[in-house]
Amino acid sequence: MKIEINGNVGRTYCENLSLIFFPGEKFGASGGSDRTLRVSVYTECGSVRAEAVLISGDKTSRGTGFFPAGDGRAEKIAVGRAVLEAGTEMLGSAPPWGILTGVRPAKISNSMAAAGMTESEISAKLQDIYSVAPEKALLLACVTEEEKDVSLIAEKDTCSVYVSIPFCPTRCAYCSFVSYSTPRYLSLIPDYVERLLVDIDAAFRRADSDGKRVISVYIGGGTPTVLEAKTLDRVLEAVEKNLVRRPLEFTVEAGRPDTVDRQKLEIMRSHGVTRVSINPQILDDGILRGIGRRHTVADFFNAYSLAKQAGFETVNTDLIAGLPGSDRNIFDDTLRGIIELEPENVTVHTFCVKKSSFIAGKAAEDGTDGVYSYSGGDTPLCVSDSQKMLGDAGYRPYYIYRQKNARGNLENVGFSKPGHKCLYNVFIMEELHNIYACGAGAVTKITDTPDGRIIREFAPKYTYEYLDRKND
Ligand code: SF4
Incomplete structure (x- = not known):
């Protein structure tokens, strides 16, 4: 897959987002499919706006994502949302973990817990910000609760x-x-x-x-x-x-x-x-x-x-x-x-x-x-x-x-x-x-x-x- 980026977002992150929709995909000059992901990200009126165009064979889909500027995660979240929209349209269903690409999803929920959020607040925020499916958001909030006593040890x-x-x-x-x-x-x-x-x-x-x-x-x-x-x-x-x-x-x-x-x-x-x-x-x-x-x-x-x-x-x-x-x-x-x-x-x-x-x-x-x-x-x-x-x-x-x-x-x-x-x-x-x-x-x-x-x-x-x- 070819990745084309215009703006301040990492290539590896865009590759990881693509892997959500196209598992096993290869990147770079040495090979891969004929697919392309085009991403652009910029700030306007206090908001980061991202646009994604996904091309696979004769299919093209598009997505747009926003997040308030000033937050260190703004570009990543806006790009994630744009790719999520384009990928969901192309594949016909949304991925269960939304835009989360990392190995350790509980790191995010644990930091929410450390900020004083309750299990249900964590679950709601995971759905709202990262588009995590309700079932997975509840699971993650539950794991966070269960990890608390171990972290004290x-x-x-x-x-x-x-x-x-x-x-x-x-x-x-x-x-x-x-x-x-x-x-x-x-x-x-x-x-x-x-x-x-x-x-x-x-x-x-x-x-x-x-x-x-x-x-x-x-x-x-x-x-x-x-x-x-x-x-x-x-x-x-x-x-x-x-x-x-x-x-x-x-x-x-x-x-x-x-x-x-x-x-x-x-x-x-x-x-x-x-x-x-x-x-x-x-x-x-x-x-x-x-x-x-x-x-x-x-x-x-x-x-x-x-x-x-x-x-x-x-x-x-x-x-x-x-x-x-x-x-x-x-x-x-x-x-x-x-x-x-x-x-x-x-x-x-x-x-x-x-x-x-x-x-x-x-x-x-x-x-x-x-x-x-x-x-x-x-x-x-x-x-x-x-x-x-x-x-x-x-x-x-x-x-x-x-x-x-x-x-x-x-x-x-x-x-x-x-x-x-x-x-x-x-x-x-x-x-x-x-x-x-x-x-x-x-x-x-x-x-x-x-x-x-x-x-x-x-x-x-x-x-x-x-x-x-x-x-x-
Ligand atoms: S490391 Fe685990 S998965 Fe790999 S060969 Fe051994 S038992 Fe199988």
Whole structure:
């Protein structure tokens, strides 16, 4: 897509607005479709006025947006409204999140709450300013309310430690994460772990010298339980020996049910792990095979029951709405199956095609963009069903994030039974305190800077690079 801008608004923002209507769209000279978005923005009579012209094939649509001048967001909101009007006219329906394009929508609603607004005032303002649909505005206001107590826990002298295990038993067809699943890459695990143990010590030392208490630890991936039991034991031992006192929460993202067994779960418990994630994604063997996951529905139930027997305080299950081959019936059956198990946390993701995934590559090869979907087919119904059914079963939505190119522009939401919110998910999403991260691809975030700007320190993304740095 070609973007033509006349006025004071960023190109990236205009691209992100275009992606709402044309998910998967490419920009720049090197490629993309024959579509064009023309935007102009200017100030007249105390108001910022924006105009958008959207051209796709033989269709042209137009939109106009206004916002009072003098507000730092005026240009963005006016342009957002203009593109929203043009896109809605062209596609025939309005997007659920209106002009919001960011990953962390709760940042906006949290700042409204911090200014003293009530839940219903926040919901009304999200609809009024950003054209968020009423259902989504209510959801966001609700998440904001649920995040309040977690943000009180994130006092200035607290922090989290994140440990990355970027290996998986197989690669999911939709994944773009730099995670290694072939035998050649899995053979790097012994060297990787040696280096990681050194970095875990360093992360804790740094937290200590910064005067921080570690209140949450998260071992994520990839699939940390792809490690053999004795290797997992060493990693957890390295964490435990550094902990001055028991953290409020200690999570291991087991992820793939086929990597979990009684021995590994008992090792986790023996090192003080309190929360484990066991992810079915969908309760349908055919779909699981189709997306490249090696486990079955029976593997999930078995791993879940082992985790419960091992006595974890909190078990999370991840689901994905809108998977290829799935539909509302299959997804709702999955929800019913999960609700019956009564896990303390359920995270509902919306299927999202990442550009470097197998699915996106195959679609590009076939010359089709059919994997992307503006309307999302019946995925919006699946997502609404999840919110209704989990709400009826006593769960509350407590964190939220969005990804580009998600089917139907929909969100990912973490739900929790009372007393079981995953603190780390809120800490990282709302950037509430320092996170000291170690391992390939890990990102350390320092939030308590003098000017309030967050400093991100990126560890090498690829395992080879990460291991090479050992010899620096
Ligand atoms: S389990 Fe997660 S990280 Fe591993 S391949 Fe699948 S989506 Fe990617």
